[in-house]
Amino acid sequence: MDLAFSKEDNDFREEVRTWMTENAPRERRPRDLVAMREFDLAWQRKQYAAGWAGIGWPEQFGGRELPLTQQLIWYEEYARTSLPPIDARFVGLAHAGPTLMVRATPEHQAFHLPKILAGEVVWCQGFSEPEAGSDLASLKTKAIVDGDHLVVTGQKIWTSFGPVADYQELLVRTDFDVPKHKGITWVICDMKSPGIEARAIKTIEGGQEFAEVFYDEVRIPISNVVGGINNGWSVAMSTLSFERGTAFTVSQVQLSTSVERLIEMAKSRKSVNGRPVIEDEALAKKLARARADVAALRSLTYLNISRNARADQPGPEGSMLKLQDADLTKRVFKLALEVLGTRSLANPHEEDDSYWVDRHLLSYSSSIGGGTSEIQRNIIAERVLGLPR
C-alpha cells in the first residue's frame, strides 16, 4: 500500500498543472446556451491542440490512454485549477464516444470520434422520457422502419444541451410486442434533422442546460443504428463502467475545496450577533465533520481507482461513490447557507455568495440525475450484498 505517486506521476502532475495554469480560460463561462457551447468547444479545442483530449480514450481512437492514476491526477488538478465543467462535452467524451468505441462500425468511429475529441461537435443524450425515468426501459418514443430509414416520433426529456447539440445518442422503441428491454434500438440522431424541436427546461437555480426534445416523424438512416435493431439496451449499458472510478474525482476535489473555503469564510465573517461565524461551535463542528467525511470520500476514490487499476471490470463500488458524493454535496452546500447566514437570502449572480446559493440549489439534483440515490441503494444492496430484488 502506498499513497506516494511515482516520479513519473509527479512529473506528470507538474506538467499538467503548468499547462492548466497557463491555459485556463480567462473569460467567465457565459450563461447563454449558445455562447456556452462555443466556450466549451473552444476549451476542448485548446486541450486537443495541446494533446490533452481524451485522456482516458484508447490510443487507437486518438486518446491519450493514460493509466488510471494519471487520469486521477488530471482530474484532481483540473478541479484544483477550477477549470470549466465538462458539461457540454460530457456525453461525447464520456458516454456516446465510449459507446461508439465498443459497439459502432469502423466507419462511424472514424467519422464521429475525431470530431468529439477535436471539439467540433456537441453530443447529447436522448434516453429519459417523461414517463420513463428510473424505469428507463419503459421508454415509448417509437421508431418505425421505412425503407432504409427509421421514422421517429415521441418525446425525450433531461437532454442536456439538446438545443445546441449536433448529435444525439437516442434510444427508441422498435418493437412494442416483446419484453420492454428487448425492443429498444440505439441510434445516432443528427439534431439538425427536420421534425426535431428542443425546448429548454429552466431549472431551480435558473439554469437552462436541460431540454425536452420532441420528435415528429424524424427520419434517421438505419445505417445510424449502433449494435443492431432491438439490441439497444445492451448498447446503452455498455459504457456504464467506462469511467472506472474517476467519475466523481472532480466533484470530490470541489467538495474538499468548498469545505476549506467555507472554513475560511466562517473565520472571516460575522454572524447576526456580531461574533465570527466560526465561534458558533455547532456550525464549527459540522464543518469539522464535513472535513472528515470529505477525506473519507477522497480515500474511497483512491481505493476504488487502485482496485480498478488491477481489475478488468470495475465493480459496483461506483454506486457507492455516487451515493456518498450526492449526500455530501447536499450536506456541504446546505452548510454553506448556514455559514452565509442571512446573506444567503440574496442570490445576485454577480457576487461570490451567489456561488454558494447556486451550488446549494444545484445540489438537489445530485441525488436525482444519473440514477437516483434510491436506485443506487437498490444496486448496492442487490449486487454488493446479494439482497433479494
Next chain:
Amino acid sequence: MDLAFSKEDNDFREEVRTWMTENAPRERRPRDLVAMREFDLAWQRKQYAAGWAGIGWPEQFGGRELPLTQQLIWYEEYARTSLPPIDARFVGLAHAGPTLMVRATPEHQAFHLPKILAGEVVWCQGFSEPEAGSDLASLKTKAIVDGDHLVVTGQKIWTSFGPVADYQELLVRTDFDVPKHKGITWVICDMKSPGIEARAIKTIEGGQEFAEVFYDEVRIPISNVVGGINNGWSVAMSTLSFERGTAFTVSQVQLSTSVERLIEMAKSRKSVNGRPVIEDEALAKKLARARADVAALRSLTYLNISRNARADQPGPEGSMLKLQDADLTKRVFKLALEVLGTRSLANPHEEDDSYWVDRHLLSYSSSIGGGTSEIQRNIIAERVLGLPR
C-alpha cells in the same frame, strides 16, 4: 380552541397530585422478576383501594370511566410524580382486559375483570412467535380440538412477565387450511397449566422482563376461547384503539422531564476539557432542538386527545404519536450519553448516571416493540395518505 382546563379538571388534577404524592411507593422497584410482580401488584392494589383502578375502564366493569381530558391529567401527573411503570399491569389493564370487555362472555368478564382491577393477577400476551414478528398472522402455534379442550403445542416470544403471569391472552392456529388470518383463535390460557415453560430473555440493558414461552400439549378448556374458534384475528385487533390517544402521555412527559434534567446536568457538570458541558454549543443546540421537538410531541398529544374526545373512533394518528415518540426517545437518550461524556462508559446500577445509560439502551426497543417504526410508516402512508400497498 383552548388550553385551559376547566375548574373541575383542575380540581381533579389537585386531587390526583395530592393522592399520588402521598401514596407513591417509597421503596425502589426491585429488579428481580418475582419481587417486581409483587411490587407492581401491591401498587395496583393501593390504587384500587383508593378508587383509582381502571381510570379509562367503563363503570359497568368497575372502572372510573373518566373523560379523556382527565385521563390525560392522570397520566401527566403520574409521569411527573415518577410513579412505577405500568409494566406487569399493562396487558391486563390495557389489552387483555379491554378485549374481554368487548368480546368475552359475561362469565369471563365477571371472573377476570375484577381480579385485574384489584391487582390480584398478572396477565401476559402470547401473540408473537420467533417466525411471526411484524407478520403476526403467520403464527404457527397449533391448537387441536380434543373433546372440550384445545391442545396447544408451539412457542411464543416477547411475552413480558411470562414467568410470573397468571393468565395469558394467547393466539393459536386452529385451522391450517385457510388464509392465515382466518385460522386463528384467541384463548385465555392459565399460565399454571401443565406443559407450559416460560424462560426469561435477557435484554441488552440487563433486564429480564421478556420471556419465551413453550407449550407442550397444553390443555385449555374450549370455554376459554373468546370470540369463537377461528375468529381470533378480529378479537386481537378489537383493542387496538382502546387508549384513544393517551398511550404515549407518560412517555411524552418523561421525555420532557428528561430533556429538562439533561439541561440542568449540562449546566452543572464539566466536560473533559474542564468547562461546563452546556458551553459546548453544539450540544446546547441539540438540547434546545429537543425542547422544541418535545413541545411539538406534547402538543400533538393534546390535539389528538381533543379530536378523540369528539370522535367515536380514534383515527390512525396514534401511529404518528408512536413513531415520533420512538424517534425522540432514541434521540433524547442518545443525547444523554453526550451530556454524560465519558461517564456514560460506566453503568453501575446504583448511580443516577446509570439511569441514562439504561434508558439509552432501552430506547433501542422503542422503534421495535408494539409494531416497528417501519410498520407505523406503512400504516400512516397507506391509511392517512392513501398510498398503495
Next chain:
Amino acid sequence: MDLTTSPEQDEIISSSAAFLRDRLPITRIRALFDESSNVDDAAWSGAAELGWFVLGLPEANGGVGFGLADEVHLFREIGRGLATGPFLSTVLAARVAAFGGHAALAEAIGGGQRVGIVIPGSSTLIGADGSLTGPLQLLDCEADGLALAVSPEQAVLVRVSDLTGVTPVACIDPGVRLCRADASGVAPIARVTADVDPVQRRGHVLAAAMLVGINEAVRDLSAEHAKSRVQFDKPIGVNQAIKHPCADMAVRAQLGYAQSIFAAVANDEGREDADYHAISAHLAAGEYADLSAAATVQIMGGMGFTFEHDAHLYCKRAFVLGQLFGGTSTQLGRLLDLPSAR
C-alpha cells in the same frame, strides 16, 4: 382543553383557501417574477377588505378582535398557497401602529398599506430609543413605504426612505423581493415594546403557521405523485423509499400544526410559557417544512428540479421563513435560555 377548530376557524380556513386559490394562485409567482413588485394590488385590496390585516387586532383598535389562534389558520393557508406579498409583516405592523399610538396608520395598514420587514445583518441594532442602526436586508419593502424591524424586546416601523443605499438584489425565493440597505440611527415612526404587545412572539407563531401550510402542501403534492406516477408498472408509492418519506411528511405536518396552535392559544391565554412555545413552534415547523420540502423535490425526481414545478418554491419559501426573527441559530439559543415550559 380542546384544540379542535371552532366553526369560525373552519370558516376562516375555507374562505381564505378559496380566496387564495382564486385570486393568488401559485402561478402568480412565475407571472410576477420579472416585475419589480411581487404584489397583486387587486388581491391585496381584496384581502384588506376581508379584514386579513387586522384579524387579530382588538375591536377597540379597529380590528376584528380574533385571537392569534384564528390568525394561525389564515397564515397556514397563506403558507400553503405561497401567496406573495408582505402579509406577515403587514399584520404585525398594524399592531405596532395601533399599540404604538398611531391609530390612523393602523387603519391605513388595515385598509391595504403594505409594510415589509427588516432582516438584520451582523451587528444590526434597535437601540433603546427604537432607532435602527446597521447593515440590513429588506423583504418585500417598497421605496416609499415602511419597514418593520423586530427584536425580542420591541418592534418598530421605519420609513424605507430614511435608509441609505437601498439596492434591490435577487432573492433566493422568486416570490420575495429583497433589497440591501443601511441604517444609521434611523428614528422609528412607531414603536411598541414586547410587554405592551409581544410582536416577535406573534411573528414566530405566524411564521410557524405558514411553514405548516407549506409542509401540508408538499405532503399532499408528494402523496399525489406517489399515487399517480407509474414506474416499473406500479405507482412509485408502493416503494418504501417513497412511501416512508411521505409518512414522515404527514407526521411532521401534524406535529408542526399542533405546536403552532398550542403556541397561539398559549399566547391568547396569557400563559407565562408563551414565548417558549412560540419559539418552539417556529423552530419545529421550520425544520419540519424544510425536511419535507427537500424530500418532495427528491420524490418528484427530475420534475422537482425544474423551475416550472412548484416543489422548489416551497423549499425556498421555507428557507426564507426560517431566517425571520433571528434565524434558527439565534432562536435555539433563546429557547435554551428560557425557563422550562409549564
Next chain:
Amino acid sequence: MDLTTSPEQDEIISSSAAFLRDRLPITRIRALFDESSNVDDAAWSGAAELGWFVLGLPEANGGVGFGLADEVHLFREIGRGLATGPFLSTVLAARVAAFGGHAALAEAIGGGQRVGIVIPGSSTLIGADGSLTGPLQLLDCEADGLALAVSPEQAVLVRVSDLTGVTPVACIDPGVRLCRADASGVAPIARVTADVDPVQRRGHVLAAAMLVGINEAVRDLSAEHAKSRVQFDKPIGVNQAIKHPCADMAVRAQLGYAQSIFAAVANDEGREDADYHAISAHLAAGEYADLSAAATVQIMGGMGFTFEHDAHLYCKRAFVLGQLFGGTSTQLGRLLDLPSAR
C-alpha cells in the same frame, strides 16, 4: 499510489481472522461476563507468540517491523471479532516503552504483559514532565499492571498501583472492564513525546480500524438476516426499509476502511497531514460504525434487543471506541484547528 492489500496483508487478515475465530470467538464475551478479567490468558499468549503486540515496532526495537497500514488489518479483524482484552493500548504501550528507552519493558509487553488505558475525566492532565493528575477511568487495567495515558503531545505509562481509589464499576460494554480512579501527580515509568512517536495518531488509526471491522461485521449480519428472515412470505430484504439501510452500511464500511488505510499510509509515509487523516479516520469510522450498529439492532427486530444476540455488543464496543483519545467533540475541535489536508 496503490491502496490494494499486499500479499503480506492478505496473510495478516486471514491468519488473524482464523486465530480470533478459533481462540476468541464473540461468545467469550458472555462466557467471561461474570469474571473480573475479560482476558483469555491462553489466547493472549497466543497473540503474543504471533507477534501481534509488536507488529508495527521496528526490528531494531525487537518488533516485526511492519507498518501502521499492516496493523490496521490486524485491528480491523480484532474489531470485527469484538475480541476482549486491551489489544489497542498494549500495542501502543509497547511503543511508549521502546521509544521511551525501556527496552526490557517493551520486550515484556511484546511477550504478553498487558497494558490498559486511561480515559481522562474533566480536568485530567498529563503535565509537561509526564505526571498524571486528575479523576479518570481505566479500561481493561489490572491492579498490579500498567496503564497508558495519551494526549496529542505525549504518551506515558503509569503503574495502576500508583493511582488512588481504584474502584471497579460495570461498563456499558460487557466485553470491557472499567475502574474509576484518581491520580495526583503520578510519575510515569515511561514516556514518549509525539515528535518521537505519534502514539495518539496511531491510536486514532487503530481505533478506526476496529470500528471498520465492527461496521463490516454488522453489515454482514444485517445482510444475512435480510436474506434469511421471512415475513409476509418474502425475505425481509425485499423491503426498501431493510434494503436501503443495508446499502448504507455497505457504503459506510467502505468509506471507513478507505479512510483508515489512507490515514495509516499517510503516517507510514511521513506525510505532514497524517494527523488530519488519522483524526478523520477515527471520526468517520466512529460515526459510520455507530449508525450501522444501531441500524442493525433495528433490522434484527426483537432479537437485536436481546443480550444473547451480538447486535448490541457491536453498538456498545463502537461507543467505547468512540470515547478514546478525547472523544468525538474534542476530536472535531482538533480536526478543525489543523491546516487543510494536502
